[in-house]
Amino acid sequence: MTIRIFHASTPAATLLLAAAVDAGCFTGPGRRMLLLSRTGPAPEAVADVSETAGFERLRTRFDEVLSWNEAIFPFHPDGWLPRADDAPLWERHFRRAWGLGDERLELVVDAPHAGPARALAQVFAGVPVDVYAEGPRGFGPTGEKIPPLTGTRVRRLLHPELVPGVRPLLLGEYGVEPQTVPAETIGKVIAELADAAVASTGAGLPSVEAPALLLGQDLAGAGLIPAAEEAGLRLEMVRGAAALGHTRLVFAPDPYAPRQDPAALLAEAGRLGVELTVLDTPLPVMADVLLHRLRPALVVGCTSTALFAAARFHGLPVATVGTGLLLERLTPYENPERIPATLADALLPELADADAVSRQRPGAEAGLDGLLAAVGFAMRPKVRPDLRPAAERYLSDRLDGRTWRYFKRRRLASLALPGVVPARLAFLRGNPALRRVARRARALRSGAS
Secondary structure, X not given: OEEEEEEEOOHHHHHHHHHHHHOOOOOOOEEEEEEXXXXXXXXXXXXXHHHOOXXXXXXXXXXXXXXXXHHXXXXXXXXXXXXXXXXXXXXXXXXXXXXXXXXXXXXXXOOOOOHHHHHHHHHOOOOOEEEEOOOHHHHOOOOOOOOHHHHOOEEEEEEOOOOOOOOOOOOHHHOOEEEEOOHHHHHHHHHHHHHHHHHHHHHHOOOOOOOEEEEOOOOOOOOOOOHHHHHHHHHHHXXXXXXXXXXXXXXXXXXXXXXXXXXXXXXXXXXXXXXXXXXXXXXXXXXXXXXXXXXXXXXXXXXXHHHHHHHHOOOOOEEEOOHHHHHHHOOOOOOOOHHHHHHHHHHOOEOOOHHHHHHOOOOOOOOHHHHHHHHHHHHOOOOOHHHHHHHHHHHHHHXXXXXXXXXXXXXHXXXXXXXXXXXXXXXXXXXXXXXXXXXXXXXXXXXXX
């Protein structure tokens, strides 16, 4: 018998795994174990995925549910890794504690280069691995080099087709083949979850006809921008939706972020003469459930996965706020949120552009594969050196006043990429000796800092 261990740290991940099971992505007899983790700076203060409204419907796809946090307590789930010599001891411990015996195992994890997924891949050495990416981060490069003994075990990358026709970069250095989870199956799971959520929350879900849905996102909590700037983005959502003629607004805070006082939002809505409902339910509600139940006239957000899902799977009009600010402020350049911000900025209309919102006109859809290759190489040149030719082509042909926002001059210069070297000196970029000097200079600069 094969025992599959499915790791998830978010409700969206659990939904995708349930849809993958329903779609027949995991066949053959065996046990399915759902291993939940709570991550972030203070995991004890974060609601568990099992507390999400409707979770009981999702857990029917699995034979049992376990907690990774409890299994490794008191270690922090984001940072804990077993020492190499201790990994066999931990494997024996988990096999005994979880009743795995000597059965054949398979892992289904989110990102084998970080967090609990990395620890699981290290503990269960030699076990086949399937990776999934529920959000736009999967279109970016692997966060760092992963050991070949891990990378060569990954068989496929499961993902929803948030951006049609675009191939994810994640784990491409190991030739891992992407496999989409069918949109129809995801839709059925969302509908099932929405019915269960209504039963769980009762009257907690708003009964507002065709509102503009404003999606909160804990950008400040993730250290991406200051709290004051994020508060400004929320006010911008209210003002922008009102300016487009929407008189009924629903603000959905990130259910897994610390509660924020909505007084400023309510005051701004009152000043503008629009009705604002701030979602506050007894249980956390997934954004996909809100999209399904409310059928909003407009969905507004920054880089939320739900923003892409609203456009792709629910057929709803969407608009972005703050992507330009986020692209400017993200540090370091290889911050994994850069890919979602790039995709949202390039594909989705900006709230302040009424014509683009009404026509649902993408910002810069042409050349998206080249854009992702260029950004991906600039983010992780050591992980994906094979992307250099594509990056050079894109930067030579498409770098202009708009696309410069996706790059930093110092980054391009340090990698000897087009855009900062005059065309008459372009031949120097291919000089191996000069590139070695550039790499040495970067290493010395990093050592000095």
